[in-house]
Amino acid sequence: xxxxxxxxxRWRCPVRLPRETYPMAKDLATYLPGLTPxxxxxxxxxxxxxxxxxxxxxxxxxxxxxxxxxxxxxxxVRQLLREWLYAGPDKVAPCSAQVDVTAxxxxxxxxxxxxxQGDALxxxxxxxxxxxxxxxxxxxxxxxxxxxxxxxxxxxxxxTGAWLAPSLALLxxxxxxxxxxxxxxLLADRGLWSPRLWxxxxxxxxxxxxxxxPDALFRPTGGTRVPARSLVAGPGHAWxxxxxxxxxAAKYQAATLIVVWERDQIEPWxxxxxxxxxxxxxxxxxxxVWVELGFRALKRLGWHWERTRRTAPDRxxxxxxxxxxxxxxxxATGTRDEDAMRLGxxxxxxxxxxxxxxxxxxxxxxxxxxxxxxxxxxxxRTRRLWRxxxxxxxxWPDLAxxxxxxxxxxxxx
Numbered sequence: 001x002x003x004x005x006x007x008x009x010r011w012r013c014p015v016r017l018p019r020e021t022y023p024m025a026k027d028l029a030t031y032l033p034g035l036t037p038x039x040x041x042x043x044x045x046x047x048x049x050x051x052x053x054x055x056x057x058x059x060x061x062x063x064x065x066x067x068x069x070x071x072x073x074x075x076x077v078r079q080l081l082r083e084w085l086y087a088g089p090d091k092v093a094p095c096s097a098q099v100d101v102t103a104x105x106x107x108x109x110x111x112x113x114x115x116x117q118g119d120a121l122x123x124x125x126x127x128x129x130x131x132x133x134x135x136x137x138x139x140x141x142x143x144x145x146x147x148x149x150x151x152x153x154x155x156x157x158x159x160t161g162a163w164l165a166p167s168l169a170l171l172x173x174x175x176x177x178x179x180x181x182x183x184x185x186l187l188a189d190r191g192l193w194s195p196r197l198w199x200x201x202x203x204x205x206x207x208x209x210x211x212x213x214p215d216a217l218f219r220p221t222g223g224t225r226v227p228a229r230s231l232v233a234g235p236g237h238a239w240x241x242x243x244x245x246x247x248x249a250a251k252y253q254a255a256t257l258i259v260v261w262e263r264d265q266i267e268p269w270x271x272x273x274x275x276x277x278x279x280x281x282x283x284x285x286x287x288x289v290w291v292e293l294g295f296r297a298l299k300r301l302g303w304h305w306e307r308t309r310r311t312a313p314d315r316x317x318x319x320x321x322x323x324x325x326x327x328x329x330x331x332a333t334g335t336r337d338e339d340a341m342r343l344g345x346x347x348x349x350x351x352x353x354x355x356x357x358x359x360x361x362x363x364x365x366x367x368x369x370x371x372x373x374x375x376x377x378x379x380x381r382t383r384r385l386w387r388x389x390x391x392x393x394x395x396w397p398d399l400a401x402x403x404x405x406x407x408x409x410x411x412x413x
Contacts, residue, residue: 017041018068020383021048024329031111034103042084043099046322047329049081051375056303056323058082085315101317102173105151108324109177112141112148115332117353117392120183122284123150123174123206124291125167125192128298132157133311136320139170140294142187142287144338144356144367144394147294148331149324150174154313163192168200175204185209187288195253202274209273209285216270217246218257220408228257228270232406235263238399240277241408256410258282262403276410283397297368298323327368332389333378334371338363339392347374353390361394 017025021044028040035043049061062078069077083091088098113121122142129135135157140147151174153166171186178184184206188197193210201208218228220243231239238260246252256277261268271285299306303323310316339354340347342361378385399405 017044018048018383020379020385023385023387024048027111027329028325031114032104032107034107035099036097038097039084039099042080043322043325046081046084047326048379050303050322050326051330051372052379054302054372054376056305056319056326057307060304085310085318087314099318099321101152101314101321104321105170105173106175106177108321108328109141109150109174112150112328112391113177113179113182115389115391117355117390119181120185120393120396121178122185122187122287122393122396124288125170125186125188125197126288126291126295127163128295129157130306130308133308134313134316136316137163137166137170138320139174140291142290142294143331143391144335145290145293145363146297146331146366146368147291148327149294149298149320152317152320154316154320156311156313164194164196167192167194167197171200171204178204178206180205183207185284185287187285187291189288195251198253198272198274207273207275209271209275209280211285211288212245212270212272213247214267214270219244219246220257221410228259229261229268231257232259232261232268235261235265236403237261238282238403238405239408240280240282240406242277242410245272256280258285260285260399260403262400277407278409281396281398282405283399286397293366294327297327297366301366302327302368302372329389330371330375331367332371332391333375333386334367334369335391336386336389337370337374338367341370348386351388353388353392356392356394358395360397 024047025040025044028043049065050056053060053064058081061081062074065077066074088095124140124142124147127135127137134154136152136154138149138152140149151170153170186201186206187209190211190213193212198208198210214229216228217225219225220241225246240258242256244252244254245257253272255272256275258271259268260282269285273280305323336350337347340350
């Protein structure tokens, strides 16, 4: 039985990739050179099937690939996809070859930056769960109302453990991919706040933009220690100034404090950054909301990762590489489609990257949804993919005009 299964994988599965997947295979060879040819071929099948199916669920991907492989090859196709996720000793024919996901993090970010048209980059550190099965701590590039994962750490859910060490490891893995002159914001919610995370971001030349607890204390430069939220009069006000922040554990951090209390918020945001008060945008922390929209694209509004039954962290981590590459391709395709729509042109005739409008763009369809529809259309009907793709971020958000802002400039040193 084992020998028959191995022969079916080798002979009954499609050997040659369809012509329309060649641009995908070429990009994988260019931007993920650490993968072996067999690993790149398996990843291409996974990404191709995921986009065709509009789902990364294994059963949906197999079903989408059946017209190419034939119904009789379904067991072999399924096994081929499963084997790509396995560690070497777990394969049907045990070996030492397996996909090293961690080694793909820096190349994946370099891939994003190769298509990137801006000088500034916003990264978000956050976690997402699948019920009581697994939890994924990820670093994602924030882009046009969504997020592209570029590094992640997977653990079993409902287990005690610290987030800090995996967070620092993810930042260290990504740092070599970022040029020294690239402006990078590192955003994280208050549950991940840590002085060590703050220092790690600074060590890599990035600017932490981290939310802190609502009961934090702050001493503005030249002032006295007060509750940080008391620096604004109430809803409709914002305050930015330098000083020292204190936690209830008596720990302190010299930083710029941003307090934003918009009219529709129940409580204000309290955010710390190392940028000067005059250099930081008070609304920049609002970019972090995009990572939640990115998680929705990975789950029920996109790849349906929430339906996974996998619990082995290493296999989930490899599956996330499929999600990341598919998301990157879809978002880049959606960017060209959205830019063409905004300019009133056919996307096929827009072959040069164009900057997004400086004014806020009202997006009725997400760039992810737009790209998925367009890319599936290309694969299913025209069988030709665009050769030119780009990522051009929007200007970072500003405060609403109804918010009264107070900025206290830093004192000269």
